[in-house]
Amino acid sequence: MSTVTDKIKILCADKKISAAELAEGSSLSLEQVNRICESDEIPSLSSLIKISRALGVRLGTFLDDSEQIGPVLNRSEEHHQSVTFTSHQTNSNSHMDFISLASSKAGRNMEPFLINIQTENGNETCSTHEGEEFLFVLEGSIKVRYGAETYILNKGDSIYYDSIVDHLVTSIDDNGAKILAVVYSPS
Template sequence: MDSKIGDRIKSFREKQDISVDELAERTGLEAEFLKAVESDDMYPSLGPLLKIARALGVRLGTFLDDQVSRDPLVVRLDEREEELTMHRHKDVAEFKYYSLGKGKSDRHMEPFFVEILPESGEDKTLSSHEGEEFIIVHSGQLSVTYGKEESVLGPGDSIYFNSIVPHNVSAHGDEKVEIYAVLYFPE
């Protein structure tokens, strides 16, 4: 990837002549957090990225895409590239997202292969955003909190939910979890 997501966000913000403080006001996110996103590529979850995309009038995928659109898009296992690293604590990368849709610029879903490290289980903060999520566990044990309901999923298990309901996804136990996740964000 030739430019980082943080660089792309900053570029979109500057092209629209929007200050960091104005973007903070539009998104409800702290200005300091937005500065960290732009300079350090730091993300605690997809929710804030979606808020930033909405405030700038673009799809989340716009931050991930090259300018090339391919249809059909085939992503070979050995061609996967880590696109997003989510940190709840600055020094620990708890989620590693590999985009499976990058390059198809007219997409309406965001498919990912995600590695979730055990440290993710330490923070059970719920988040919500518009849209839907479909997850299937590839390996390990996944803990999913959906509202007041908690589920533990194993390899081959799946879950499909409306992401407007507060939720949390994390590793269950002390091993890494690998999942395939498809997120849909309405326009």
């Protein structure tokens, strides 16, 4: 079982919130919540943001390893474990590996990630959640579907958007892409 799933279950138990109440509070279906709670995989970022709001905790609560009050420093030579968020509706976003750059920072309001994006081969399901996102392309090229618009971003390009609008980020070639993403989710 993933530590994210364990943390969701512990928080629900501590707050005496049933799966049905979590589903209602997060605007997810009861079936989705049950799949999330019974899975070894980490839920989609969108679902996790909705669950964090329903439980009244920061998104980072699910990703924290330890809590540091001061700054968190990441050295380029250090190897960081990546996390692959999944969708419990489809396999969307399984083409993205997230490396948290601040998992040990206490009280943070932003979630900075390095994301390795593989070529999407299948269902392209858009995501939507409260907050904002900033993406900066480090390697390769990406396609960002944002509402009815599509944007192509190359190395050095960036985009900042409200994540309440349907959006999807994919690599546009077989080599994949690497981006820096900063996600803000209001608490």
